Amino acid sequence: MNRLFARNALLPEGWRKDVLIEWDANGTIVRAEAGAALPSGEQVVAQIVEYALPGMINLHSHSFQRALGGRTEKAGDAVGNLKDSFWTWRDLMYRFARNITPEHIEAIAAQLFSECLRHGYTSMCEFHYVQRAPDGAMYPRPAETAERVIAAARLAGIGITMLPVLYSYSGFGESALKPEQKRFKTDPQDVLRVIEALEPLRDAQTEVGVAPHSLRAASVAQINEVLLTLPGDRPVHIHIAEQKQEVQQSLDWSGRRPVQWLLDQVDVNERWCLVHATHLMRDEVDLMAQSGAVAGLCPTTEANLGDGLFPLEDFLAAGGRFGIGSDSHISQSAVEELRWLEYGQRLQHQRRNIAVSAEQRNVGDFLWQGALQGGAQASGRPVGALAPGRRADVIVLDDQHPNLYGLALDEVLGSFVFCGNDNLVKDVMVGGRWVVRNQQHVAQQAIAARFKQTLAELREFR
Ligand code: NGQ
Numbered sequence: 001m002n003r004l005f006a007r008n009a010l011l012p013e014g015w016r017k018d019v020l021i022e023w024d025a026n027g028t029i030v031r032a033e034a035g036a037a038l039p040s041g042e043q044v045v046a047q048i049v050e051y052a053l054p055g056m057i058n059l060h061s062h063s064f065q066r067a068l069g070g071r072t073e074k075a076g077d078a079v080g081n082l083k084d085s086f087w088t089w090r091d092l093m094y095r096f097a098r099n100i101t102p103e104h105i106e107a108i109a110a111q112l113f114s115e116c117l118r119h120g121y122t123s124m125c126e127f128h129y130v131q132r133a134p135d136g137a138m139y140p141r142p143a144e145t146a147e148r149v150i151a152a153a154r155l156a157g158i159g160i161t162m163l164p165v166l167y168s169y170s171g172f173g174e175s176a177l178k179p180e181q182k183r184f185k186t187d188p189q190d191v192l193r194v195i196e197a198l199e200p201l202r203d204a205q206t207e208v209g210v211a212p213h214s215l216r217a218a219s220v221a222q223i224n225e226v227l228l229t230l231p232g233d234r235p236v237h238i239h240i241a242e243q244k245q246e247v248q249q250s251l252d253w254s255g256r257r258p259v260q261w262l263l264d265q266v267d268v269n270e271r272w273c274l275v276h277a278t279h280l281m282r283d284e285v286d287l288m289a290q291s292g293a294v295a296g297l298c299p300t301t302e303a304n305l306g307d308g309l310f311p312l313e314d315f316l317a318a319g320g321r322f323g324i325g326s327d328s329h330i331s332q333s334a335v336e337e338l339r340w341l342e343y344g345q346r347l348q349h350q351r352r353n354i355a356v357s358a359e360q361r362n363v364g365d366f367l368w369q370g371a372l373q374g375g376a377q378a379s380g381r382p383v384g385a386l387a388p389g390r391r392a393d394v395i396v397l398d399d400q401h402p403n404l405y406g407l408a409l410d411e412v413l414g415s416f417v418f419c420g421n422d423n424l425v426k427d428v429m430v431g432g433r434w435v436v437r438n439q440q441h442v443a444q445q446a447i448a449a450r451f452k453q454t455l456a457e458l459r460e461f462r
C-alpha cells in the first residue's frame with residue numbers, strides 16, 4: 001500500500017498534524033493532506049509514524065573523495081611559509097585519483113550513498129570529473145565512470161543528478177592542464193558526448209546536467225558553447241570563489257573577481273548552482289542573489305580545507321537561495337552541514353540565531369526548509385517537499401530518542417539540527433521505497449564489504 005500516515009509531518013507551509021501521504025507506482029506523491037483521519041478497517045495497511053519530513057538534497061558531491069577521509073589530516077613538510085593548505089590537500093587528492101578504477105569509483109559511491117541515506121539525504125548532485133582512464137585515454141564507453149556512479153546510486157536507492165564536468169585548463173587564461181589532471185580532461189564536445197550517452201538513463205530518480213569545473217578549468221567561451229546545446233531546463237553547477245588565491249588570480253588575469261566575471265559574461269539564472277562562492281564583495285552578494293542561482297554551501301568541507309565563511313546573513317537579506325552539500329565527504333550528515341553553517345555565522349558575528357527570517361524564527365526549520373528548496377532547484381528534480389508532484393522522499397525521526405522528548409512541534413528541528421551527536425534519522429524512503437529501516441541501510445553489508453575491499457586495494461596512494 002502506497003501510503004504513510006504521519007502524526008506530524010513537515011509540509012511546505014510548516015509542521016502539520018495527521019498527514020496522510022500517498023504516492024503512485026512511480027514513487028511520485030499524489031496526495032499530502034493534513035488533518036486526515038487515521039486510516040481504519042481494511043485500510044489499516046497504512047504505515048504510521050510520528051515525525052516525517054522531506055529528505056535532504058546533497059547538492060555537491062565528489063563521491064570518490066569519500067575514500068580519502070582521515071588520510072589528509074597530517075601536516076606535510078612545511079618549508080618556510082609553505083604550510084598545508086587547500087592546494088596541498090588538492091595534490092594529495094590528485095594522487096589518490098591517479099589509479100582508481102571504475103570498479104573502485106562504483107564501490108566507494110555506493111558506500112557513500114548508503115551513509116548519506118542513513119543521515120538524512122535522499123538525493124545527490126554528483127559533480128563528476130574523473131572521466132578518463134589512468135593513462136589519460138577516454139574509456140571505450142565515454143560515460144563509463146559516470147555510469148558507475150549512477151549504478152551506485154541505484155544500488156543504494158538514492159536519487160541522483162549527474163553533472164559531467166567540463167575541465168580543460170589548469171588555471172585562468174587557458175593554461176595547459178598539469179599531468180596529474182589528465183584523467184579529468186574534457187572539452188565541450190567530450191562533455192556533450194557523455195551527456196548524450198547518459199540520456200537513456202534519465203528517469204524519475206536520475207537527472208543529468210553539466211558542471212564547468214571552475215573558471216580556472218573552463219573558459220567562458222566553452223561554458224557558453226555547452227549551454228547552447230544543453231536543454232534549457234538542465235542544472236548547471238560550477239565551483240567559484242572558494243579560495244582567496246583563486247580570487248586574486250582571477251583579478252590578475254581579468255581585472256574582475258570570479259563571481260563578477262561569471263555574472264558579466266554568462267546568463268546565470270535559476271538553473272545555476274554556484275558552489276562555495278565564499279569570497280564575495282557586497283555587490284556580488286546582491287547580484288548573485290538577484291540572479292536566482294543557488295549558493296551551494298558545503299560547510300564541513302569548507303572548514304576542513306580552510307576556505308573561509310560564506311556571507312550568509314547578507315545573502316539571505318538580499319533574498320538569496322541556498323542549499324547544502326558534503327563535497328569531499330569529510331561528513332555524510334545533513335545535520336552537521338546545517339549546524340556548521342549556522343555556527344560559522346555565530347562565531348563570526350558573535351550573535352545567535354542568524355539563519356532566520358521575519359516569517360520563520362526557528363533556525364532549524366529555516367535551515368531545513370531553505371536547504372530543501374535550494375537543493376531541489378539545484379538538482380533539477382521534483383524533490384524537497386511533501387506535496388503532490390514531488391518524489392516520495394521521506395525521512396522518519398526516532399521519536400523514542402530522548403532528544404525528542406517533550407518538545408513542541410516548532411522545537412523538533414531545533415533539537416534535530418543542534419542537539420547532540422546521535423543520528424535521529426530512523427527510517428528513510430526514496431521514491432516510495434524504504435531504503436533505511438531502523439537506521440540500517442537495506443544493502444549495507446554487501447556495500448560495506450565491497451568498500452572494505454576497495455580501500456584495501458587503495459591503501460598505498462602516495
Ligand atoms: C574538486 N574540491 O574538484 O574536487 C575541488 C578541488 C579544485 C573543492 N573545490 C579541486 N572543494 O578546485 O581545483
Ligand code: ZN
Nearest residue numbers: 062127239327
Ligand atoms: Zn567540489
